[in-house]
Amino acid sequence: MSDTRQEILAATAALLEQVGAEQVSIRDVCQAAGVTAPTVYHHFGDKKELLEAVAAEGFRRYLATKRTRRPSADPLADLRRGWADHIGFGLQHPAFYRLMYGTPNAEERPSAQEGHRLLVGILDRLAEAGRLRMPPEQAAAMIHTASVGTTLRLLSTQKNPWAEGLADRMRDAVFNAVLRQPEQSGNDEPAVAELARALLATLSVGRAAGLTPGEHGILLELLAKLAP
Structure with missing residues (x-):
């Protein structure tokens, strides 16, 4: 990725944090990145393509670590780590996250599908061990919906007292719903x-x-x- 393209993406992400996607203009991006409008259009075409590129960059960063990790001997530990990674990324990169998961048809992006396959892979291992109460695809849908909803909620209400510990409570609730406990x-x-x-x-x-x-x-x- 060229330095100029990366600088435009970084400037756009910073602006999104300040004013949101609706208010960001190509002119604002040019001023923030120190480039001309033709340069932005050369790399991205229009504002819609620019925002799509920001979302794609977010997924690239999010999946970079996941792609290098090898499964541990404990799929449940991998599942818990995946939940923590998801929430953590969203809170650390809210501008990217809102474009990744807070827009229509977000689940249809190839990168989103890759993340889904990684989650199902962990759940397949739990199913093989007799730990799931439902098929992996169904469990993945529940876990993904809960993690995205929790992250977006925290991004809008982090300072509320009840938000403290919300991610852990939601994790425990959804995991209890999809997992069969050995001691049950x-x-x-x-x-x-x-x-x-x-x-x-x-x-x-x-x-x-x-x-x-x-x-x-x-x-x-x-x-x-x-x-x-």
Whole structure:
């Protein structure tokens, strides 16, 4: 990435923090970056493309660390670290984050899809270990929705007293909803239903050994009836 392009992106991100995307103009960007309008149009075309580039730069920074990390021996620890990384990035880079996740069709960006695949990969490992109460894709949707909603909420209300500890409380709530705890005794619901959900989640990432596709489908259908 050229120095000029990077300087324009940095200047735009700084302006977004001050006045928001609606108020930022190409003229403002030129003054902040010390370039002319033709230079901005050369690199980005128009304001819409410039903001898309800022969002893409945000995803590049966000995913840079994730791409270099190797899975640990504990997928639950990886999941908790992923939650903390997500919230932390949003609070440290609010201008990037709002464009990454606070705009229409944000989930359709290729970089957003890559982040989703990384999350599902961790959840696949938890499902294989019998720790999920639902299929990985469903769990990923819940976790992602909770993390984005929590981050955007904190960006607008960080100074409110009730915001302290909100990220941890939301993490615990959603993790409890999607994860089966090893020590769970089944006092709150029938043990059969709890085990059926865990097995259903595990089989969603791989077919049971020795079963034909038809038998596998029948097993999934039976488990779904036992795990409402």
